[in-house]
Amino acid sequence: MTAVDLPAVPCVLIAEADPWSRDLLKQVLLNVRCDARLDLCADGQQAALMLSEKTYDLIIADWELPGVDGLSLLRSVRQQRRSPALPFILISTRNDSTSVREALPLAPTAYLTKPLNMEGLTQRLQDLLLNEGETVYCDVPALAPGMTLPVFLERRRETSDGAPLRVDVKAAVQHSLEPQGLDLRHLEEQVRVDPQITAVLIAAANSAGHHGTPVHTLSMALHKLAAGQSMNLILGLALKHNVIxxxxxxxxxxxxxxxxxxxxxxxxxxxxxxxxxxxxxxxxxxxxxxxxxxxxxxxxxxxxxxxxxxxxxxxxxxxxxxxxxxxxxxxxxxxxxxxxxxxxxxxxxxxxxxxxxxxxxxxxxxxxxxxxxxxxxxxxxxxxxxxxxxxxxxxxxxxxxxxx
Structure with missing residues (x-):
């Protein structure tokens, strides 16, 4: 399916159990199509229900979903024999040849392994959601008529995305890249003064996708998440609205x-x-x-x-x-x-x-x-x-x- 087949505003389902990985996928997608209508869910059963009730233009699902796994979702979608085939990006921690061979007969639009290659994912989404040379701009929504500042702040308190960034995350990651990969110790030195980065990485390291001893420090979070996921989460923060x-x-x-x-x-x-x-x-x-x-x-x-x-x-x-x-x-x-x-x-x-x-x-x-x-x-x-x-x-x- 190409971008010309999509409606003016694409509808996308993202199914990912880990809340921080789910948020990262959301931000990468909105950075490509800020006008997209998104549905997010954390388990395969909920995703299957949503698929039965609504028509989507793109699905992004993790293989390791609880309940109904992502591969089963893909199989169910392909059995509907929609023409052209519904774009389906399957994400997984599995990079072994056996798993790849299991997924390929179901013709996923892309099979991406974690930690995600952000540039590769962005390119895939651009190919699927934009015509060549197209860019979508979204205006900042105006305040509702009669809205007061105390009411606005009261409503935003439970949905706030956190603090603005103090550190230039792209520069921090770039300075921490060595020939053998990302130097976590150097990265920690670059970002440790930033409350938003510290909070997000600690929260992500304590999320449902990571078990074990509670993480209290940036150093512990970086090592628990490992280089790839740490880098993705940090770079993903720069994609968020109003983060600067x-x-x-x-x-x-x-x-x-x-x-x-x-x-x-x-x-x-x-x-x-x-x-x-x-x-x-x-x-x-x-x-x-x-x-x-x-x-x-x-x-x-x-x-x-x-x-x-x-x-x-x-x-x-x-x-x-x-x-x-x-x-x-x-x-x-x-x-x-x-x-x-x-x-x-x-x-x-x-x-x-x-x-x-x-x-x-x-x-x-x-x-x-x-x-x-x-x-x-x-x-x-x-x-x-x-x-x-x-x-x-x-x-x-x-x-x-x-x-x-």
Whole structure:
């Protein structure tokens, strides 16, 4: 089937069990056809039901779907003997010759193995969904009549895509490519200051497609996902709508939150190392603790692009009212590990009467990070947190001087 056979707006079904792989497929497809109507599902039975109720122009399915697998879906589609044949891209972790021979008689439009070759997938989709030389542009939707900023932000809280990117992901991946492949250690150094990349990779490494010990750090996530999937997820972030802030005013706010996150993370890592605690997990909590505020800034850019008014006062009020709840919603929806979420919460306050030493570290690191250039650490050295950690004025002074 060629692009000329497609309707003006193609309807596509994506069936993939892993939520982050499913989202990646969605972003790659929308980057080719931003106007496409998409249906997403996580298991083969749901996909089969949707296929029985609706006509699609393209199907992308993973072989390893729970319930009805992707190969069975392909077999069912081919038994309908539609002419021309319905385009069907089959994705699988299986790259052995036996599996390929099993799939080929069913004539998949493409058989792609994981980790996906993003350029190859993009080219396949362009061939299927666009005429030669064609490009589809989509306007930013205008705000609904009468929409107010608080209502808009309340609605977007549960569907926010997260924070804007701080790091140029394409450059980061390019700088980390070695002749033998992607250098994960170098990639970690390139992206570890970015809250969005850190959160997404940790969430993906803890998703349904990856079992075992919970992942709390960027390093653990990179190694669990391996080079190919890590690279795809990072590059996929650049495809998302509004992931780069273009508004100068919002960019100023974002820079302040990025700087505060980084200072908190670095203080937390130094304190944890000094006390022989998990310094990488403490660093992760510090980098992630402003994720909600940053996600809110990204939504404020959507508001402005849709025609809404925005000034410093509204930005400040929105951050005060919604920043914390945006962060909580994201951490819950992305299923970040409970221990990591507890450390992030400790940045803001210590609740209850018993605290882990790592929680105390996070609280102290946040207080250090918020000090202005002219403030000293004497008051912090007398605080309850310092006493519980058994950290005194000499240690805090040395740490402050090291950071300057």
């Amino acid at each position: 802030l273009s508004d100068p005013g919002l960019m100023d706010y974002a820079e302040r939150h990025w700087q505060l996150s980084q200072r908190t993370a670095e203080y937390a890592r130094s304190l944890a190392r000094m006390l022989d605690l998990d310094h990488e997990r403490c660093y992760s909590a510090g980098i992630l603790h402003r994720l909600g505020d940053l996600a809110l800034l990204r939504c404020l850019q959507e508001w402005r692009q849709g025609g809404g008014e925005l000034d410093d006062e509204l930005i400040g009020e929105s951050l005060f009212t919604f920043g914390a709840s945006y962060g909580s919603a994201l951490r819950t929806r992305w299923r970040l590990p409970l221990e990591l979420r507890q450390l992030i919460a400790a940045v803001y306050s210590l609740e209850g009467g018993v605290y882990s030493r790592e929680a105390l570290v996070m609280n102290m690191a946040a207080q250090l990070a918020r000090l202005t250039e002219h403030e000293g650490v004497e008051e912090l050295a007398r605080s309850k947190t310092a006493r519980l950690l058994k950290v005194g004025l000499p240690e805090l002074t040395r740490m402050r001087l090291t950071r300057r």
